Amino acid sequence: INRFNYDGDYGTVLNRFLIQAAIDYPLTVHGTGGQTRAFIHIQDSVRCIELALGDAPEAGERVRIFNQMT
Numbered sequence: 001i002n003r004f005n006y007d008g009d010y011g012t013v014l015n016r017f018l019i020q021a022a023i024d025y026p027l028t029v030h031g032t033g034g035q036t037r038a039f040i041h042i043q044d045s046v047r048c049i050e051l052a053l054g055d056a057p058e059a060g061e062r063v064r065i066f067n068q069m070t
Contacts, residue, residue, distance in 0.1 A: 013037070 014037075020027050040048075052066055 017027050019025075048066065057064060
């Protein structure tokens, strides 16, 4: 089951900002506000999935973890 958490414990800042913007509530910034996050374009993300599927591991082979930002 997919969840859309927007709370401070389990939600992401993006989810929290979306909810706050939707209800016209001021965006809450924690800490210094200087934290950054990398974003990837959806077309690039789909290409990464396509590449991973094209080079899928054989049965019994170890799982490989991919980082789309690097």
